Amino acid sequence: MTETEPCQRLREVRARIAAAAAAAGRDSAGVRLLAVSKTFAPAALAALAACGQRDFGENYLQEALPKIAALRADHPELCWHFIGPLQSNKTRDVAAHFDWVHSVDRLSLAQRLSRQREGRAPLQVCVQVNVSGEASKSGVEPAQLPELARAVAQLPNLRLRGLMAIPAPAPTLAAQRAPLARLRELLEELRRAGLDLDTLSMGMSADLEAAVLEGATLVRVGSALFGARPKPV
Numbered sequence: 157m158t159e160t161e162p163c164q165r166l167r168e169v170r171a172r173i174a175a176a177a178a179a180a181g182r183d184s185a186g187v188r189l190l191a192v193s194k195t196f197a198p199a200a201l202a203a204l205a206a207c208g209q210r211d212f213g214e215n216y217l218q219e220a221l222p223k224i225a226a227l228r229a230d231h232p233e234l235c236w237h238f239i240g241p242l243q244s245n246k247t248r249d250v251a252a253h254f255d256w257v258h259s260v261d262r263l264s265l266a267q268r269l270s271r272q273r274e275g276r277a278p279l280q281v282c283v284q285v286n287v288s289g290e291a292s293k294s295g296v297e298p299a300q301l302p303e304l305a306r307a308v309a310q311l312p313n314l315r316l317r318g319l320m321a322i323p324a325p326a327p328t329l330a331a332q333r334a335p336l337a338r339l340r341e342l343l344e345e346l347r348r349a350g351l352d353l354d355t356l357s358m359g360m361s362a363d364l365e366a367a368v369l370e371g372a373t374l375v376r377v378g379s380a381l382f383g384a385r386p387k388p389v
């Protein structure tokens with residue numbers, strides 16, 4: 157039987173991760189691959205799940221909930237990550253239906269998620285940091301990060317795992333690496349200050365090599381796995 161196209165794309169992305177990990181002297185088992193499935197239909201996710209992909213990331217709650225419901229019966233093993241802009245009127249559904257949230261950038265959102273997660277396994281969270289200055293409106297400023305991270309780490313039904321960033325696109329490997337290195341340094345500072353963190357969520361289709369070189373433990377890959385999206389999202 158010939159390999160299906162989704163399985164081939166998955167193998168190619170894993171090979172890119174493995175090559176970058178080898179170049180960095182890292183074990184590629186330390187890089188988790190999150191398939192970013194926004195705009196793609198449940199059938200496309202199911203095809204990738206059938207190739208062994210476990211982690212899926214969605215940006216928009218209204219789009220994600222029916223997809224999670226559609227896949228649940230055949231693929232109860234999947235792990236769902238919310239990676240989009242978070243609003244306070246969405247936290248209840250996010251806490252109910254997702255395993256991870258990468259986009260916490262305010263204490264009030266974390267407090268709501270914690271309250272709404274009561275009675276269940278802790279929600280795994282990353283704090284999103286703005287490492288590109290003016291280019292991004294989401295994410296806490298680096299100067300405010302230590303205070304926010306310490307407060308989030310103390311909430312009862314959340315487990316703070318690390319940091320996430322979406323740097324502005326950059327044309328060269330060196331330019332891609334600079335904000336990713338900054339995020340790694342910020343994580344290292346928090347660890348030195350005593351927080352038990354293990355996750356650097358950074359790297360997308362265009363910059364996953366740069367991210368793995370800078371220590372990413374979780375890369376979020378959309379178009380390289382699913383093909384081009386119909387419109388920029």
Ligand SMILES: *Cc1c(COP(=O)(O)O)cnc(C)c1O
Binds near residue numbers: 194215240361362
């Ligand atoms: C869309 C998206 C990705 C994936 O982007 P690609 O360039 O398609 O790999 C990763 N992270 C976030 C937060 C996204 O919104």
